[in-house]
Amino acid sequence: MRFRTLRLSPVVAVVALVACAASAPPVHLHSLMPAEPAPRDASRLPMAIALEPIRVPAQVDQAQWLVRLPDDSLAVLEQERWASPLSDELRQALLEELGARYGAVEGRAPAEVPVLRVGVALRRFDSIPGREARIEAAWTVAAGGAAPTLRCEALLREPAAAGMPALAASHRRAVVRLADALGESLLAMRGPAPACPSFGRP
Numbered sequence: 001m002r003f004r005t006l007r008l009s010p011v012v013a014v015v016a017l018v019a020c021a022a023s024a025p026p027v028h029l030h031s032l033m034p035a036e037p038a039p040r041d042a043s044r045l046p047m048a049i050a051l052e053p054i055r056v057p058a059q060v061d062q063a064q065w066l067v068r069l070p071d072d073s074l075a076v077l078e079q080e081r082w083a084s085p086l087s088d089e090l091r092q093a094l095l096e097e098l099g100a101r102y103g104a105v106e107g108r109a110p111a112e113v114p115v116l117r118v119g120v121a122l123r124r125f126d127s128i129p130g131r132e133a134r135i136e137a138a139w140t141v142a143a144g145g146a147a148p149t150l151r152c153e154a155l156l157r158e159p160a161a162a163g164m165p166a167l168a169a170s171h172r173r174a175v176v177r178l179a180d181a182l183g184e185s186l187l188a189m190r191g192p193a194p195a196c197p198s199f200g201r202p
Contacts, residue, residue, distance in 0.1 A: 044103030097179030133170035152196035
């Protein structure tokens with residue numbers, strides 16, 4: 001018995017590839033950045049910060065969304081993704097809010113202005129469709145020298161309506177609240193006895 005190799009012309013091959021691409025479900029990209037820039041608060045005195053790379057749990061450190069199902073199992077959604085790596089999304093969103101609402105600027109500062117070094121680590125980043133977005137975070141603020149390092153933590157929960165866009169919006173609200181907690185921590189470093197903000201503690 002003889003077998004013949006089927007050869008496709010270049011045109012047929014291109015048509016086949018286009019047909020496969022057209023049948024694949026579309027990928028939806030989401031962002032933690034606000035749709036509109038946060039309004040600037042001109043009354044805030046500027047402060048210099050150095051925000052370290054955000055540490056996120058290994059299981060959510062991927063392009064695809066990892067969601068928690070009603071039976072408490074986990075599922076990876078191939079068609080729902082962050083527009084950039086989650087740690088980058090978080091860092092840019094936090095810098096946006098801290099700059100607008102608290103006058104925090106990343107970069108070099110005048111010699112008389114101390115640079116506050118901020119480190120943020122997420123313990124949890126839970127996405128529960130139709131229920132809530134949940135972020136548990138710990139952070140440090142250090143001024144260097146003999147100044148004490150402020151160590152804080154918060155558990156932030158935002159209800160989510162049905163649908164992936166609604167879940168992404170809930171995460172954005174949680175990130176704004178996290179930025180507020182960080183901002184209050186930065187302001188506390190200006191006082192004689194720095195203390196963590198009282199809201200959002202686990």
